[in-house]
Amino acid sequence: MKSNKNNTFSYLNDKKTNELDKLLKIMSHLRDPDKGCPWDIKQTFESIAPYTIEEAYEVSQSIQDKDYDELMDELGDLLLQVVFLSQIAKEKKLFKFNDVVKSINKKLIRRHPHIFEKNTNIKSPNDVKNQWDKIKEQENKNKSKKKNTNTLGKITKNLPSILKSQKIQEEVSKDGFDFKNVNDCILKLQEEIQEFKEALKTNDKQKCLDEGGDILFASINILRKAGINSQEALEFANNKFTRRYNYSEILAQKENKNFSEVSLEKKHKYWLKSKKIKL
Template structure:
């Protein structure tokens, strides 16, 4: 089985006369949310260590690449072959120690910096996609800034900054609160990064833990759970935390 079959299926789905009305109506912008969703579903299958689901989710993600490429081909912008050629060239270019002269190979960061320097935006922050999830984008922005020396030397600096941001949230009023909460979250990401923790993964685990414990409370209390007092709910929470 080759990718050509999938390419042919997408071409048929996008056929203005014989295709699917929904598929024909889509644009890069309208299917972008589905692309993001599929990437998260791949990550979820990996987190659950479910190889069968991972196979299916990777197929769904591949479909998104083919879909975007088909829209581009119809517009005369590029084809799926161009996408494959572009990433192949990039991987070879970024691994000269494997595909080129190891003795003359610059480091990974030097290679990426050289690529950025040839673009109109030469900032150290250039190329960090605005569409990334906020936590993930915060990490990438901080790492880029750190490469040019704008970073705390250790975790203590970021920890102190976090406490500073908490105080600023406490003192904020009105529209200031949202901005200060944003600064607080950014500082929390920075501290996590210095501690070697991926905040996106940590929050996913936190979400899963909360859901597991909340469902356990509901299972214990049954239909009476919503009517319980906050104190009774807290007692249940402590019970399920103890396992």
């Protein structure tokens, strides 16, 4: 006779049970107050949230690396976060995983009327995006009426700072609060740089932080106005710098030198060589 434990987990080897249902049952067992995992039982919405953000970044990294085996694995980790949070919500009688799926299904149908309602006026990807934004904006307005929030109140507070700046700039632009062109944005950046220089003379750290933040905000706004994603641009710059720095270290090693110990002038020469080969 099989033990009760084996009977409890018999679904794991049941070919008729689809993999998503198995995952939901596994999470339910892990969170079982009596027979579950002590670590999983202890977790809360708040404790899981940082892992969710981390897993999203790891998905992004695997895409950038074009490592699709890793992408499959990381997508599983990200899905786990959705299932984990849904299980906690179920225990609190807030909602279930199926409610999450139902909600996104309704949203996709609602925001694609050109597909599900046969709206033939939509012909290009740009048309689709504009329609999506209008529908989303109306949905947010309806939410704002219920919550009595302002234009920027709907922006998620915990977004990474670069993305948050982009969102703020995009939202106020919809209300007509925007520069006319990229050149005007550049002039604003030059103005902010001058104010930062003046702040440096005061040795006031808070003033420098304030003006330094304005420089970053203005820089992001230039890229937004030019149709460039600031996060992608900065990540590209980070990767380019890393490649060139790594190659500069290799050049020093080829001369039996330690890059950290050579003069700044020599470092600069290595750096220029790395730039010439367009790393």
